[in-house]
Amino acid sequence: PAAPGSRPICGQTEPAAVQEDEGRLASYExxxxxxxxxxxxxxxREFPPIPGTDITSDCGWGCMLRSSQMMLAQAVVTHVLGRHWRYRRGQTEASDFxxxxxxxxxxxxTADASxxxxxxxxxxxxxxxxxAGDWYxxxxxxxILKEALEGACQTEQLLFDLRIYVAQDCTIYLEDVRALCRGTRSNGAPVWRSLIILVPVRLGGEQLNTTYIPCVKGMLSHPNCIGVIGGRPRHSLYFLGWQGEKVIYLDxxxxxEAVDVGPQDFPLDSFHCSWPRKMSFYKMDPSCTMGFYCKTEDEFERFVKDVKQLAVPTESRHEYPVFLVSEGSCADHTDTSETDGAGFAHILQGPRESLDHRHSEEYIIL
Known part of the structure; x- marks a missing residue:
C-alpha cells in the first residue's frame, strides 16, 4: 500500500505530506x-421513460447501477484516453471528442449509441x-456489466479490442482469461485484447472483517485497480481511493436533471464531481465487487503476481485470501472442489446463470 498520508486514487498516488506548504497545496490540487x-x-430525473414503464427517475433504486457505471467508465476512460488523462487540463479537440x-x-x-x-x-x-426499481x-x-460490454465491443470501434471477465467462486482462472484475451489478427499475428476483471467478494458476515482492510487498501493502490463497488440495499457507493483509515468514494x-447527450456540445460538468467524500473503512459493507483493468498481457501477468500477495491478509496469515488466482479453467472444477489447498467451499456460478440466482448474492464468507 501507499505511504501514510498519501491519497491513492485508482492506483495513482499524489503524496499528501511534504515539507513545504506550497508543496502540500500543489499535491492536493x-x-x-x-x-x-x-x-x-x-x-x-426527467429522463425518457424506461421502456415498458412510466419511470423517469432512478432516485431511490438505481444507486448500484450508477456505481457500476462509474467503475466501468473508469476502465473505459483508461482504455481509450489513458490513466493520465485529465478533464479540462490539456484537453485537445480529439480528446474532447x-x-x-x-x-x-x-x-x-434507449439509443444504441448509449x-x-x-x-x-x-x-x-x-x-x-x-x-426497473429492483435492487441489484x-x-x-x-x-450485467459483462453482458453490456460484450455487446458494445461488437459495435463500438473504440472497444473492439476490450474484453471483460467476471471471476467465479472468488477465483480468477488463468486459462479462461488467456482464452478470452488471446487471438489472431487477419495477417496471422497474435494479439492480446485488453481486459476488465471484476471480482465479486464478501469480506465478512454482517460487517466488514477488519482483517481485510489492508488488502482493500492494497487493491485500491494497485495501478491496475479501477475501484470497488459495494453497499447495501439503497446505499451503494463507488470506492476509488483511500487516505489513512478512510476510504474515498463517489456518491x-x-x-x-437528466442531460440530453444527443447534441454534439452537451454539457459535461454534471458528470464530474469536485468534492471528494470519505468514510471509515469500518463502515464499508462487506458485499462488494473489485475491478481491475489490464491493457497488455505483460500488465496482466504482473497484476497476477501482485494480487497473489495483496489478497492475503498481512496481519493474520491464517485467514482466507480476498480472492484466489488459479491455473486451469473454471470448467475443470466442481462445487465440491478445493483450490490450491486453501480450503474454500466453492460456489460455482455458470457464466450465463439467471439473475434471480445471482441476486441471492451468495459468496464465500471470509
Whole structure:
C-alpha cells in the first residue's frame, strides 16, 4: 500500500505530506484534478421513460447501477484516453471528442449509441427476471456489466479490442482469461485484447472483517485497480481511493436533471464531481465487487503476481485470501472442489446463470 498520508486514487498516488506548504497545496490540487476527472454518475430525473414503464427517475433504486457505471467508465476512460488523462487540463479537440463519446455511451436513453445507459442495464436485468426499481447487488451488477460490454465491443470501434471477465467462486482462472484475451489478427499475428476483471467478494458476515482492510487498501493502490463497488440495499457507493483509515468514494445519491447527450456540445460538468467524500473503512459493507483493468498481457501477468500477495491478509496469515488466482479453467472444477489447498467451499456460478440466482448474492464468507 501507499505511504501514510498519501491519497491513492485508482492506483495513482499524489503524496499528501511534504515539507513545504506550497508543496502540500500543489499535491492536493493534483489530487483534486485527478479525482474530478473520474466520471460521476448519479440519480437523474426527467429522463425518457424506461421502456415498458412510466419511470423517469432512478432516485431511490438505481444507486448500484450508477456505481457500476462509474467503475466501468473508469476502465473505459483508461482504455481509450489513458490513466493520465485529465478533464479540462490539456484537453485537445480529439480528446474532447473521445471524452464526450464515452459519456454518451452512458447517457440516460434507449439509443444504441448509449450501450451502458441505465435504460440498457435495466433491460438486461429485465431479461433475467429483474424489474426497473429492483435492487441489484454488486455481484448481479458485475454480470450485467459483462453482458453490456460484450455487446458494445461488437459495435463500438473504440472497444473492439476490450474484453471483460467476471471471476467465479472468488477465483480468477488463468486459462479462461488467456482464452478470452488471446487471438489472431487477419495477417496471422497474435494479439492480446485488453481486459476488465471484476471480482465479486464478501469480506465478512454482517460487517466488514477488519482483517481485510489492508488488502482493500492494497487493491485500491494497485495501478491496475479501477475501484470497488459495494453497499447495501439503497446505499451503494463507488470506492476509488483511500487516505489513512478512510476510504474515498463517489456518491451516486445526488439527484440531478437528466442531460440530453444527443447534441454534439452537451454539457459535461454534471458528470464530474469536485468534492471528494470519505468514510471509515469500518463502515464499508462487506458485499462488494473489485475491478481491475489490464491493457497488455505483460500488465496482466504482473497484476497476477501482485494480487497473489495483496489478497492475503498481512496481519493474520491464517485467514482466507480476498480472492484466489488459479491455473486451469473454471470448467475443470466442481462445487465440491478445493483450490490450491486453501480450503474454500466453492460456489460455482455458470457464466450465463439467471439473475434471480445471482441476486441471492451468495459468496464465500471470509
Amino acid at each position: 493534483l489530487f483534486l484534478e485527478d479525482f474530478s476527472s473520474r466520471l460521476w454518475f448519479t440519480y437523474r 473521445v471524452h464526450r463519446t464515452v459519456v454518451r455511451w452512458f447517457g440516460d436513453r 450501450p451502458f445507459s441505465l435504460h440498457k442495464l435495466v433491460q438486461m436485468g429485465h431479461e433475467s427476471g429483474k424489474q 447487488g454488486p455481484s448481479s451488477a458485475a454480470y 451516486p445519491h445526488y439527484v440531478q
